[in-house]
């Protein structure tokens with residue numbers, strides 16, 4: 021099968037480079053010709069017939085696989101090895117000879133008789149974009165785009181060069197300032213006014229003015245919030261500032277005339293006012309214009325959060341209906357209010373109920389704590405990867421009687437007394453801590469390849485707790501408490517699985533009086549003996565009711581968001597989206613046939629378009645906007661392509677455009693990689709359909725990709741720093757979308773795998789802009805999820821202290837130990853079987869590994885009941901295991917896999933002499949410069965996590981480690 025050939029070709033290259041990074045192209049071709057028996061190191065190549073042509077045909081895929089392989093290691097540097105350098109040159113020559121097919125609607129022909137999966141390797145159609153998006157690219161993509169015109173498109177004026185010219189107001193001094201109209205109030209010795217005349221021009225509260233900037237020729241834009249005169253007799257105003265896009269991170273991609281409202285304000289002298297500015301708040305459906313008659317015209321529509329690079333509808337941040345708790349009647353400033361509220365939130369505050377004068381609880385950082393609440397506590401001993409401690413508040417200490425609190429003390433300078441609550445909590449233990457498996461007395465150094473580590477098959481349940489008999493007092497509640505959770509007695513839960521599927525839930529039915537709890541000293545505890553907080557219970561019940569009514573409404577009224585997944589692959593992102601219960605993916609676009617077929621099989625109610633996203637965009641616009649009659653088009657499998665949905669039909673577009681070209685570790689980044697332009701295609705879909713919501717997922721490398729740079733050998737020089745993300749955010753905001761982005765780590769969200777990805781949300785003004793979830797599981801701190809902005813500042817959405825989280829990390833064991841075990845039979849090709857080997861009773865099913873194809877069971881029984889929450893959730897209602905297989909290997913590889921010591925972290929260095937791939941351990945080889953390629957042929961830690969998975973399992977790759985259990989010497993499907 022050509023698909024296998026493609027995969028194999030990639031593996032052969034990876035294997036060759038992993039074995040010997042210094043290998044040249046010529047040596048590699050020689051190796052390809054060598055038969056297995058005579059090749060000591062790369063024998064796995066010998067049973068695959070691969071020619072030079074296969075490699076060239078598959079080069080994009082090979083890079084993609086290499087990318088994934090090195091992604092988590094970052095420092096590998098293999099991408100600059102001689103073999104790949106030569107390949108790059110050859111591919112360059114080949115590309116020059118090949119012309120891209122032009123995907124004009126009238127002349128659309130699908131290349132038949134071509135392996136449909138190969139379509140993914142060559143992006144055959146030029147990138148189609150709408151004129152609006154084309155304009156926003158400012159010509160920074162090296163590739164030529166086809167602009168697809170709507171009916172009424174006019175030519176836009178912005179050209180391809182980067183130019184931001186704002187007219188500069190020149191006015192060195194202001195001469196004359198007087199108040200206009202009566203004083204509106206006097207308070208604490210300060211007089212307030214509603215307007216002033218500055219050099220003859222009337223300025224009123226609410227106006228936007230140019231403010232002199234002593235550090236630059238360009239003035240600030242500021243909104244006049246209030247005007248006043250204090251004892252210094254200076255005529256003052258409180259100004260809330262705007263910033264131009266070029267001064268925030270949009271920089272080079274900023275629109276000429278767009279300003280962004282900030283939460284940044286200060287008192288200024290009216291003398292600094294240079295004049296009134298003409299700044300318009302765009303209406304919600306109003307597009308920005310590019311054609312200005314008035315050179316002083318500016319507009320705004322977004323508030324910009326300087327800390328998180330978030331853009332939200334400006335109207336939310338200057339809402340006239342805001343209730344001011346911290347600003348006085350005459351000094352109302354939204355930004356001051358926010359600032360004070362945030363400041364105050366950090367301080368504990370007592371909560372009083374109606375007429376009572378004794379507090380019923382306290383608030384810190386926006387979270388309420390009451391008697392009997394269950395709380396997350398930051399452990400005393402700082403250690404990585406631990407979950408919060410959990411306790412129940414059994415007493416609130418230092419309570420204060422209610423007094424009349426004056427929030428507006430700013431002027432009378434009274435020092436407000438700060439509340440100082442403390443709590444006494446009763447501790448709860450985690451059930452799983454009692455069933456920790458016995459640790460082996462072996463170490464990596466002492467283990468032999470026969471060591472078997474016992475897996476007791478205990479049922480773990482990260483949601484299960486028990487009461488301890490200990491109480492303790494927590495005084496510094498601001499630092500130690502980090503939220504509340506819901507702990508329920510098992511007897512009070514009607515459906516335990518449904519309960520456990522919620523966030524921040526735990527259950528219990530036992531207690532212990534012992535200092536050293538273990539399974540045998542747990543005693544049953546009655547539901548009646550567990551106190552709970554009535555306030556929170558009511559709140560929870562109301563919330564649940566609202567949620568179920570909402571879901572019911574969404575289902576009955578068919579109000580799910582009708583979604584389109586562009587570049588859907590086989591539908592990974594779709595599964596997640598549809599699982600929310602409020603999204604229904606109705607259309608998917610994917611041009612690799614096998615992926616599109618898989619998508620179709622899993623989503624029978626959706627339309628999977630097995631065609632190029634560019635062609636389909638062109639057709640959608642032709643049909644729905646230009647109202648043309650379309651010629652029939654075939655997909656890559658020869659089927660007729662159905663019509664595309666019309667604008668108005670699509671509420672949500674989400675996509676994971678191909679990402680290989682962006683990865684920062686790709687030493688072969690091409691300035692003109694056509695795959696990188698698919699981002700512009702995706703944004704053009706947004707422009708055409710204007711859905712309510714948008715989500716884009718990609719590798720972190722997209723954040724730092726330089727756009728518009730020049731190719732210099734293997735590097736891209738110059739160009740715009742963070743150009744792609746700036747272009748995306750500029751495009752989304754230009755189309756009126758609020759937006760925020762962050763890097764998320766899959767390991768933080770209940771997955772036993774390290775996978776960091778960039779997510780960008782878009783939501784129309786007036787819609788809710790989704791936030792990012794907080795981690796639910798602990799995960800190794802290695803690898804930052806910080807976003808670094810061009811000005812050197814960085815941010816993360818993770819607000820949990822030090823990586824603590826409600827639940828422990830999910831381990832490899834918890835992911836897979838319910839699957840039936842099997843073990844590779846040692847083919848003894850190099851070392852004959854010893855007597856003791858023959859006598860050794862292997863505890864698992866033995867499977868001989870064929871040289872080709874796969875090994876395992878296509879369909880089989882589970883090995884046990886679910887043994888962890890992860891397993892329960894991934895099984896859902898599934899009763900049988902499918903595709904419990906791994907790829908085949910040649911005998912030498914199998915013998916190596918079998919002989920690597922059964923110990924976490926063991927790798928090729930533990931192999932006996934004759935099985936060692938020389939190039940991985942020879943002190944004279946390149947391997948020595950790479951720390952002996954530590955970890956290759958490695959065994960995963962059963963208590964650890966997986967790294968990003970490859971399409972195929974390869975023992976040479978660090979991610980394709982020969983597998984788990986430390987004793988299964990098998991590689992199998994990855995259940996993630």
Ligand SMILES: C[S@@+](CC[C@H](N)C(=O)[O-])C[C@H]1O[C@@H](n2cnc3c(N)ncnc32)[C@H](O)[C@@H]1O
Nearest residue numbers: 140587588589591592593610611612632633676
């Ligand atoms: C990163 S993957 C998307 C993975 C997917 N979101 C998931 O969760 O499974 C990108 C996909 O885009 C597809 N693709 C690349 N270029 C395309 C094009 N021009 N039209 C349609 N699909 C394309 C590739 O075949 C690949 O499956």
Ligand SMILES: [Zn+2]
Nearest residue numbers: 285353355356
């Ligand atoms: Zn203010």
Ligand SMILES: [Zn+2]
Nearest residue numbers: 390393553556
């Ligand atoms: Zn409560």
